[in-house]
Amino acid sequence: MNLKLILVCLFGTMVSMQAQNSAKPTLLETSGSISGKVIDKKTNQPLSYVNIVVKEVNKVVTGGITADNGTFLIKNLALKNYTVEIQFIGYKTVSKAISLTTESKIVNLNTIPLEEDAIELKGVEIVSEKSTIVQKIDRKIINVGKDLISAGATAGEIMNNIPSVSVDPQTNAISLRGNSNVRILIDGKPTNMDAAQILQQIPSASIKQIELITNPSAKYNPEGMSGIINIVLNKNSKLGFNGSLNNGVTFGKTPKVNSSFDLNYRAGKFNFYGNYGFNHGQYQNNGSINSQESNRESLMNFDMAFKNTSHLAKVGLDYYINDTNTFSFYTNQNISRSSVFGTTLMNYDDNTIDDLLQPFDSKSKNYSQTYNFDYKLAFKKAGHNLELEANYSENDSPEDALYTTQNLTTGNNNSFTNQIENLGKNTIVNLDYVNPLTETTKLELGLESRNDNTTNNFSLNNKYSSNFNYERSIYSAYVTLGKQWKKWNFQAGARLEQYNAEAIFKQAGEADGKFKDDILSLYPSTFITYNPSENNSFNLSFSRRVDRPSLSQVNPIREFSTPTLDSKGNPDLVPQFTNSYEINYTKKTKIGSITSGVFYRRIQDEITRVIYTNPENDTKQILSYSNFENNNAYGVEVSGNLDFKKWWSANISLDAYQKTVKGTIEATKGVFEFVSVDATLFNARISNTFKATKDLRFQLSAMYRGRDLGLQFVREPIWKMDFGTSYNILKGSGTISARFSDIFNTMQFAFNGERPYRANGHFKGETQTAYVGFNYRFGSGKNKAIQRKQRDKNETQGSGGLL
Structure with missing residues (x-):
């Protein structure tokens, strides 16, 4: 009832403000406007996002930018004489003198051609020197610069340097705000590939920006308790032919190679672009688990070597029909x-x-493909558009493995093979409509259809053992309404979703297992932003989220097995729902910006990992999932983008999370009891950039992730320190970079457990490495910021839903 009351009051406020804004005839009678259209003088193509600056006696009065079709309109100007400057990178600035009078309140500058500036075209800079963090109404955007690129060869390594994000050094699993229930998107789209896998395959140089959407609006799918991490790949749109080449080698116990290139060609109505990344290398991981199970005390040692070769490519085109x-x-x-x-x-x-x-020897292949089509219709009114998008992806991942169990006492051997065929398909169709009802009010409507299908066949010793088919359909509709009033921005919305999932699991010699869900749910969201001044911004948001059980979590067929452990899912799982509240404050200072925030989550039927004794074999255990009791989690975050000196800048972040975990677990062998644990997790990061000369830079970064307490295990703290350097050559078109990671070789995963018996262990990967890389940028370099598809860029919210 409280939530409904809040929404009613919010919409009532919007209506009231709209009524107030519509009654201002006096202002309209005493003000004028300036309009026009900016084009490229050589190609006659419209230029979008061109700066329009209005000056009065050399003092800036107001301004704006051109729309996608090159047009601009600046209203509410006093009736005076002005100078209008049209400014755009790569072009010569054009100035126009105009006069607004009672007789001539509306001035149309008509078509304004801009001419290339040959001097500005000499330097081509595709990647900025320093990463920047931008706080928007519903997300935090990290624009990836050279400092982050040099901090890691892959997306997974970069993530460990992003505020609020953690990557598990053992499993490469990613978490946001201390929670692994996070949704990973690539260019705003879901992927059938495992997130941990694809993060290791995306070269860092192919990433344009990373978006942390901790409280997504109703426009986006509500999956993921802690929110969405969207990785946006490079899509260059400069006029002419442009690109960059990247090559690097990482030296550890064995050398690893990563290379990538980005190219684009823009001429006339067409823009062609593409990027390609290649990774190849071998990685080692070893560890041990010391088990104190009564009468079965043991030490289990693991020694693993991973070898991976991957090719990742993106190719696309934009056709500007008119x-x-x-x-x-x-x-x-x-x-x-x-x-x-x-x-x-x-x-x-x-x-x-x-x-x-x-011993085990496993070989796997993976071929995933995505095809995306988008059509956008822009109406005459700026910002008024209709967009239809279709996205199809497919993932084929067969696996072939050989396992051998050797009895070291008797000398007996037992070998078996696993053959797995796995095919996943995903289709998404979106229809989005955006209408700026007034200058301060924007309406967004949308429909989405999403269909997933996964088939799996498993053979043991070349004989049929099991198979399953999993189908999921989600049909949804959303509406959001944004309103600006003086220093306030409001946005409220809701998403209605019909969710259907059905699976059948077949195993030789066993009864079929079934899973079915049929849920109709409403997911509201609300955002309020207050900007008391140019240097201060407050943001309050609420959203309802859901974590539906994944395929691996409900699949009762054994996923993997060791001599003492079997892993499988639980088909009785139910979705967990989360109500998420968040407050953020951003302060701009002379040395940079600082963002601080607090959040609170109320979690219903939390899905958690559990381990218990196998009821059919008390010498083994089962690793599975279960719904625990309702849970609360809250935390605080502080991050800063600071320039302490001209030669010293830093990205700093601190966060702490508190959660109460409750549930019924196996406290001792065969004995189950209800347990409640209060846990606090602390994280800290700092990345320093030191500018020795114009072309020489050094980076020193460190991270710390504190102790994490769970119902059955305690994860020990993790920390590391990295050092890097970069040097610009070839008149700024080339950059040589080097990095020494995990200087003190401290990065490892370690745990201690008491339930159902005492156990402790650790795993150590190949974290201490040295990297050397070279980046070269080339092209005609004229910077034309053309539009990207809304969902591809995943920035449809703007600043409070307004233009």
């Missing part, structure tokens, strides 16, 4: 091959229990 019609297409193609060879050694303290050695 000023009001745009067609776009792109495709992502990913091909990878990987292999894992390892051994598991079981040493029991009791000499009457046979020691075991289990």
